Amino acid sequence: MDAEDLRGFREFVDHRSSALLTTAVLLCGGDRHAGEDLLQNALVKAVGRWRRIEDPEAYVRRILYRQQISRWRLKWPRQEVSVPEPPEDAAAGGDTETLVERRLLMRQALAALTDRQRTVLVLRYYEDLPEGDVARLLGCSVGTVRSTTHRSLAKLRTLVPEAADGGRTRRPASEFSAVEVRP
Incomplete structure (x- = not known):
């Protein structure tokens, strides 16, 4: 990733991370920590393909949705936390x-x-x-x-x-x- 791509990615994160985090937290049932983890994983996946992404927000949102679907399919039970x-x-x-x-x-x-x-x-x-x-x-x-x-x-x-x-x-x-x- 060159300096220009890195700058573009950082600008995207600065401008859109708040809205993306809100969606991630909602997808996680209101658990802010799980939402932050979900968003962080999505951004890590996006940064590796940043140069080829045409619509970054749609791409990251799609990753969020798909990662959440993968969480449903986990075999082990999840414990509730108050x-x-x-x-x-x-x-x-x-x-x-x-x-x-x-x-x-x-x-x-x-x-x-x-x-x-x-x-x-x-x-x-x-x-x-x-x-x-x-x-x-x-x-x-x-x-x-x-x-x-x-x-x-x-x-x-x-x-x-x-x-x-x-x-x-x-x-x-x-x-x-x-x-x-x-x-």
Whole structure:
């Protein structure tokens, strides 16, 4: 890799690593450390082919998705790890307590989904990819993406009824438990 390629790679990482890390963390069920590892591995793979990559962000995102799929296929069981983490700052406007409660509920619910369900939802709704693109990235049929999306959303509605009814139902703070994420 020559100096110009190295400079281009560093600029890409400086400008896009934050957005890529957000996607990686979501793919890992909210586990920031696992997301950082996922992104780091993707960037290591990309740097070796940097000169031949036409669209670096799409290339790195594709690596992220495929690495996550490979993690699903691991044979050994993964243990859940409790991670105490303060809630992020609430968005401007709105009741801060309600926003924090919703965020915690959604994080718990997303962590309760399988890796495949969570990945399909991240690709469909966070990355805003069409079903065909998600199917191609995951190596499955469009019907599988549709059924997985349907089942995942149904499970989320069961786990977080407040989200299904627009937040009209409130749970007391005493019902919240520690957030568990899987590496």
